[in-house]
Amino acid sequence: MKVVIRRSADKGGGEQTFEIADAPGETIVELLELIRRQHDPSLAFYYSCRNGLCGTCMMLVNGKPALACLQKIPSRLDGPLTIEPLPGKQLVSDLVVL
Amino acid sequence: MAICNGRSGQLETVDADILVVGSGAAGLSAAVHAAMAGANVLVIDKGIIGKSGSTVSAVQSAAAGKWSTAQDSLEAYCRDLLASGKGLSDPQLVHTFVDHLERVLDQLIAWGLQLDRDASGEIVRTEAAGHAFARSISAAGGNTGRALLKTLIRQANRLPKLGKMPFTACVQLLVRQQQISGALVYDLLHNRFRLIRCKSLILATGGIGQLYHVTTNPQQATADGFALALRAGVRLIDMEQVQFYPTSLVVPHHAKGFCLSFYHFAKVYNARAERIMQRYDPVRLENVPRDAICYAIAKEIREGRCTPQRGLLLDVSEHVQRVRTWFPHEYKFLRQLGIRLEAEPVEIAPAAHFMMGGARINRAAMTHIEQLYAVGETAGGLHGANRLANNALPECLVFGAIAGESAARYARTASHFNDVDGEMLWATVHRYEAIVSRGAAAPEQALRPFHWKQQIQRTMTEHVSVLRDESGLRAAEQHLRDLSEQWAEVRVSGFPHRLAKDFLEMLEVENMLLTARAIAAAARAREETRGAHVRLDHPDSSPQLVRVEVQQVEGRLEVRRQLQAEGGNR
Ligand SMILES: Cc1cc2nc3c(=O)[nH]c(=O)nc-3n(C[C@H](O)[C@H](O)[C@H](O)COP(=O)(O)OP(=O)(O)OC[C@H]3O[C@@H](n4cnc5c(N)ncnc54)[C@H](O)[C@@H]3O)c2cc1C
Ligand code: FES
Secondary structure, eight states: OEEEEEOOGGGTOSEEEEEOOSOOOSBHHHHHHHHHHHTOTTOOOOOOSSSSSSOTTEEEETTEEEETTTOBOOSSOSSOEEEEEOTTSOEEETTEEO | OOOOSOTTSOOEEEEEEEEEEOOSHHHHHHHHHHHHTTOOEEEEOSSSTTSSSSGGGOOOEEOOGGGSOTTOOHHHHHHHHHHHHTTOSOHHHHHHHHHHHHHHHHHHHHTTOOBOBOTTSOBOOBOOTTOSSOOEEOBTTTOHHHHHHHHHHHHHHTOTTEEEESSEEEEEEEEETTEEEEEEEEETTTTEEEEEEEEEEEEOOOOOGGGSSSBSSOTTOSOHHHHHHHHTTOOEEOTTOEEEEEEEEOSSGGGTTOBOTTGGGSEEEOTTSOBTHHHHOTTTTTOSOHHHHHHHHHHHHHTTOSOTTSOEEEEOGGGHHHHHHHOHHHHHHHHHTTOOTTTSOEEEEEEEEEEOOEEOOOTTSBOSSBTEEEOGGGBOSSSTTOOOTTOHHHHHHHHHHHHHHHHHHHHHHOOSOOOOOHHHHHHHHHHHHHHHHTOOOOTTOTTSHHHHHHHHHHHHHHHSSSEEOHHHHHHHHHHHHHHHHHGGGOOOOSTTSTTOHHHHHHHHHHHHHHHHHHHHHHHHHOOSOBTTBEETTBOSOOSSOEEEEEEEETTEEEEEEEEOOTTOOO
16 A cells, blocks of 8 residues: 655655555554554654544545544555645644644 | 754753643643733643643533532532542542532633533533432533633633643653752753743643553553652552543444443443343442442453453443433444444443542642642542542642642742752753664664553553452563663664654653553552452452552652551541
């Protein structure tokens, strides 16, 4: 599976592609945890409650705003999975906004 | 590699009358009340302010005075608290709590909190197990924690003397001659240490859920406050009293630990389709406090009368409308997972939920260290051996307010900051520099902090959960000691990138290890069953009331068992 993540200027900017062969779990948060543990420890993302209440994990998944703690990794994809920070907010780093 | 900022011999220093660590209900209540009283206040949080703790998830709050039911009284509320605490609730704290709750709620309403009301405009008050009267209130349709935070943050934003620093972790409390002088903190955005000098410090860092594999708690509940307090010499009490939420989701994996708050009007079945509470408590059935039903569920699971995923079944099909009305988020959440309460029971099991124990405080929420306060879940003594539903939020509000006001009074009289112990401060900075300068581990290597987290969770889940015994507790203590020794090998990757997680996780693991050791040691010292602490090898409560206290003295954990007079604890 190909995952494209938009990185912030402090991490080189632009889009970075990860080839994920390992089982990534069910949700976007689980996928991001796997990426930062096994592929890129500098990846910044944020989540807290894991149950849809705090809203801190909101990001764009394939262009649509989604709570990463609840959003399932799509089982069928035509292209790569894209993950970007939520626009219109203060960008802190990578996928973290305030 | 750019390392922290220690080598320059200078630390950026920030001064505040009062430093509040943590921005949940307890921290923000303290901060707002202190700033309202005229003090200069700084709130720091290792995460996003007001959105990183357990508070956001809380559903209801208990109420007192005019906000409760007409038949209710402060005496009745005290009775319920003391009964639930099984001798371990500190009567002084119980009375203080109940006496102040009404006025603290008055304040929140004045600041704009709107309570949920029914069609006729009456405040909705519901029942909860262990409360003699319907005194649970809510806001924002059952998103009470979130509504409280919004109200407090709105009020905080009106106060020019209240500053906030997100992504700033408290690393060490600076105590000298039994007096607080400030804290060493780490700015996770700019990757540098800072010194914050203060006249009073209010610790409000929340709970410990992340010590266990399955928890209702957020990511940030890594027991920091307990470890910070221990290292500062603070006495912790009742650390064996960990509350597990009896009915938390077992599947799907990513929603494990999500807690279902309606068990008191549902039915719990084991895998043999027996309604288990008919055996454990035939009169009250499921409508019992959490310790009682948790024990029953854990016992059934241990004895194998459970589903293949080690769960039991919660059936609320007769009262789905009540769930939809009172717990709309839970109903919606389950629907999103494809679980239909009308049609099928839900698979549930206990999950780590709440720490009853914590820093020993007096009526002003102060520890025995001058001007060091602990509030909210980080404090101990109010709930004793079992916390009743909806008593955590009001605890945060009341003791936060009391601590904030007390610290503000002190700030008015104190003309200077206490001297900082520079040696201690630099020793800490240099220790972390040394860890970071060992270099990174390959990304997937097991030497990174998350590996320790997994190991701590494994051992706590296996040996220090609902049902405990001497040999399991000894095994846990041994494993935790081994993990502490292996810590010399840890490597931090991703440093010094903004918000890369390893550095924070390194701090968290050290806190988790120390707190886990305190819990296991306290659990081994309490050789009886009382409330949430169940010893299979000591199934009865002992006739003598003992309080277990843990304190770090010269780098070693000391566990003391103190005989209590019945009904009191001092
Ligand atoms: C799912 C769930 C449901 C609940 N439902 C209810 C309910 O209905 N009613 C009720 O009364 N109670 C409920 N509780 C319990 C209650 O929510 C908590 O006990 C309470 O909110 C704790 O508040 P707090 O302010 O002490 O800590 P928290 O709200 O947990 O806040 C602690 C803050 O401290 C920060 N922090 C931690 N360590 C550090 C550090 N080293 N440096 C800087 N910052 C740090 C964290 O990031 C966090 O923001 C529930 C709990 C959960 C998890
Ligand atoms: S982590 Fe809180 S909404 Fe996703």
